[in-house]
Amino acid sequence: MIDLKPSINFWHDLKSNQIAGLWLFLGSRKCLKIVHPSIFQLLFWGVVAAGVNTLYSWMVAGQTGAFNPQGLVSYALWPFIALIVGIFLSQRMNNTRLMLVPAILWLVLDSNVLLLQCFLQYLGDHDYLNFLPDDVYNFLPTLFMIFFVWQSLAVIWVFSRELKWPWWERALIMFATICTLVVWQMSVKEQPIWKVSDLPPTISEDVFYAQNDLLKKSLDAVQLGDFSQTHWYFLGVAGDSYDAVFSSEIQRIKSQFDTRFGTFGRSVQLVNDPDTGTKIPMASQTSIQLALNRIGQQMNRDTDVLFLYMTSHGLENHFELENAPIDLKQIDPNWLRSALDKSGIKWRVIVISACYSGSFIPALQSDNTLVITASAADRSSFGCNSQADYTYFGRAFFDQAMREKMSLHDAFIDAQATVTKWETAQGFEPSEPQWSLGKNMELMLPQLEKHLFPVANTIIPITNNVASTDAIQP
Structure with missing residues (x-):
């Protein structure tokens, strides 16, 4: 009972x-x-x-x-x-x-x-x-x-x-x-x-017809380099449309490069974002290849340098491109290396912010290349949140370190420490950002940086002790 x-x-x-x-x-x-x-x-x-x-x-x-x-x-x-x-x-x-x-x-x-x-x-x-x-x-x-x-x-x-x-x-x-x-x-x-009503994603007629003109206008605006001096060219790629942080990050960093680092007239942004379809060309294999080709044509290949920044979600050997309902081809390390080689661009600074982005290093590294990734080949990166303006690495490297430091190496060291601190505080497994510097780029980078940080370099000498083509964690 x-x-x-x-x-x-x-x-x-x-x-x-x-x-x-x-x-x-x-x-x-x-x-x-x-x-x-x-x-x-x-x-x-x-x-x-x-x-x-x-x-x-x-x-x-x-x-x-x-x-x-x-x-x-x-x-x-x-x-x-x-x-x-x-x-x-x-x-x-x-x-x-x-x-x-x-x-x-x-x-x-x-x-x-x-x-x-x-x-x-x-x-x-x-x-x-x-x-x-x-x-x-x-x-x-x-x-x-x-x-x-x-x-x-x-x-x-x-x-x-x-x-x-x-x-x-x-x-x-x-x-x-x-x-x-x-x-x-x-x-x-x-x-x-x-x-939530399951409405299939759509591309409006305005976006459909605007894209060709947007890409052509953006590429036509890339100026020819002055052969008497060194110039930096910037290409930014925001891969995923469903997280607004990537679009925000690329637009902010492009603005930073144009105003602070003198790339105005020599910068291109490719963004997958439903809010920018009639304003900014979309990111795809085709648009990335065309942008690289245009930059390669306009630059002085012996003295000018490309700064390529790509941000999105990722898996091992996979950088995600998504802009539904378009079925976009994805980016893998070998394709990206081939696209860069086809463009004829000699001096390359490549920064990739995505989970497992360190897996891109073996294919991209060369004597004339600096590769920086937001994570090791077997680690996730963090901060991919639509309410944020930057990913963790994007904020630490571009919004903080690149505003204060006078060399890319110093900025990377500072950003690496900052990201690790943030991740540890949140209880995340550290993403371990990576740095891979080619032997020719090691010698050339201090000279190139004088034109990236023109005011600071007239006062503070730039030194760089990294001397390895392998991915390292300074």
């Missing part, structure tokens, strides 16, 4: 029911000795559970979309079933107060599980879980699905043990519950509480 505790007052019952829910999670019959059922507790936990589930659905939807009442009705099926089970048990045991217990216990446990899930979703949305191995991170949704199944089975488990049901009855009810869960999941997966 289940001996339920009488209701004392709302707050005392609330505390007891919270503890009972935690015991239920452990599958302990102790929850039945702690729970204090009442209609007010049922209503309170029902509102809390509905609110937390709505919050989680809103977060998963990216804080966009519209409230979907059908999703909330679908969710309410489970506490309703628990209430029916309670009615059945109360009649079977001739104990009317037992009627609310299954529903209250289920709602308490569901509210707590969903609060934890909301917290982890918040951490994931703000890149605070990037320190987790990919397998662990990807398993989290499955783990919480297991929790959802268990909270229903746990109610049956504790009651069946307390009431000493025969094993076959326990197995039959649990099997029926699992089948109901599967059918329910298949039926309502398209009906979340917060629903």
Whole structure:
């Protein structure tokens, strides 16, 4: 016989029911000795559970979309079933107060599980879980699905043990519950509480017809180098359209190079961003190759230098280009090296900001090249967040170090230390930015930098002690 505790007052019952829910999670019959059922507790936990589930659905939807009442009705099926089970048990045991217990216990446990899930979703949305191995991170949704199944089975488990049901009855009810869960999941997966309409991405007619003129105008504006002096040329590539940080970063860095480093009239930006489709040419293999070819034609190849900056998401040997619905070819190290070689550009400073960008170094390094990457070949980089103006590396290297230091090497050392400090503070595995300097570029770079930092170099001599074509971590 289940001996339920009488209701004392709302707050005392609330505390007891919270503890009972935690015991239920452990599958302990102790929850039945702690729970204090009442209609007010049922209503309170029902509102809390509905609110937390709505919050989680809103977060998963990216804080966009519209409230979907059908999703909330679908969710309410489970506490309703628990209430029916309670009615059945109360009649079977001739104990009317037992009627609310299954529903209250289920709602308490569901509210707590969903609060934890909301917290982890918040951490994931703000890149605070990037320190987790990919397998662990990807398993989290499955783990919480297991929790959802268990909270229903746990109610049956504790009651069946307390009431000493025969094993076959326990197995039959649990099997029926699992089948109901599967059918329910298949039926309502398209009906979340917060629903985002799945509209296919589109390219407007204005963007479609503007792109050819934008690219031609941008490339035609690249000025011919003065053969009497050294010039720096800048090419910036923002690869992904779905994270605005890459577009913002390229536009800010191009402006910085044009105003501070004298590349005005010798700079090109290629950006994948739905907001710039009628203003800036898109980034693709074709536009990158054409931009490199144009710069190679206009520069003095013996004395001028290209600064190529590419920022996007990435995988090993993969720099992502995305501008839906266009099916863009992706960038791999060998293609990029081939594109640079075809352009005829001799002196190259290449900076790549993406996860696993260090994997590009072996293909890109040469005697005449400096390669800098935001991460090692087996590491992620961080800060790819649409609310940010720069990635971690972009801010540390361009927005901070390049404004203060008077050589690329000093700027890299400073940015490397800054990024490591930020990542350590966030609990991330350090990305380990890389530096690879060719032997000819080692000799040439101090002379080239005099034209990148013209004022500072008249006062402060530039020295560079790095003498290796291998990727190193100074």
